Amino acid sequence: MDSLAKLARSVAEFADTASLTLVPAVPGHALGAEVCLAPDVLDLPGFLALARKLGGGVLYLKAAPFDPGDDEYEVDDPPEHLLKRNGQIGQLSVAFATNGIVHFWKHRAGWYAEWQQLAEDEESPDDAEDEDGRLTEEERERLTAELVEALLANPEFRAAKAGARHRTGSLLIPPDTPRVVEWEALRIAYDRADELARAAYAQISDDRLDELAAELLATPEYQRASAPATRKQTTERFLTRHADGFSPPAPIRDELYARAQKLAKANKSGGLF
Secondary structure, eight states: HHHHHHHHHHHHHHHHHHTTEEHHHHHHHHOOOOHHHHHTTTTTTHHEEEEEESSSSSSEEEOBBOTTTTTSSSSOOHHHHTTTTTBBEEEEEEEETTEEEEEEEEEOHHHHHHHHHHHHHHSSOOOOHHHTTTTTTHHHHHHHHHHHHHHOOOHHHHHHHHHHHHHHHHHHHHSSSOHHHHHHHHHHHHHHHHHHHHHHHTOHHHHHHHHHHHHHHHHHHHHHHHHHHHHHHHHHHHHHHHTTTTOHHHHHHHHHHHHHHHHHHHHHTTTTT
């Protein structure tokens, strides 16, 4: 099961346990007041908590499997690596309404962002196609490899959360980069960053979390923080520094935060602080 399918399933399970009516569609945009939240602003558990607290008992979910031949974005000659995504979920949309304001949460996979970009470029062709056509295969491979290396070395790209990494990478790429090089480099860098991040956090064992909790608790930044949200942000930055610059998955961040809080209470009761 792909990652967005797991998120979609978690939304359905949440709606069931919270006794919310789940509607398999989302309201249209630009029809009134709305708030759009990205994963790098608020994670899905946080959004669902808002829905439970503020929503009117209804949760909207759109997570249709990708069909290259019947997608709202049409691509005439799609690359093979995107055709292989058939059946996976490329974009997840969750929403709830309160006091006439619709709150949206969206997560788009990097490969689906590439698909959308291809469709948009076909609708608005420019001289990029001619420019790409003048590149030899050797030049394309060399430029792509150089761009992938530059993206993976960029702290902003490494620290970007998975849902925002494609957008972050697009902003970091020089504007005169041939389009075909940009697409390929973004795809490779996105996948490689995902692999590197998983490998980095796989090394953080359960015992290691206890050590990190003590280390986190001793940092001046954490000690100065008083609000839970600020402490969580501090925990996230702390983990990023310990994982080669990659942002942590929410479960690991939350677990470390919980252990640090537990340790702080134990230290306080023992008279250490």
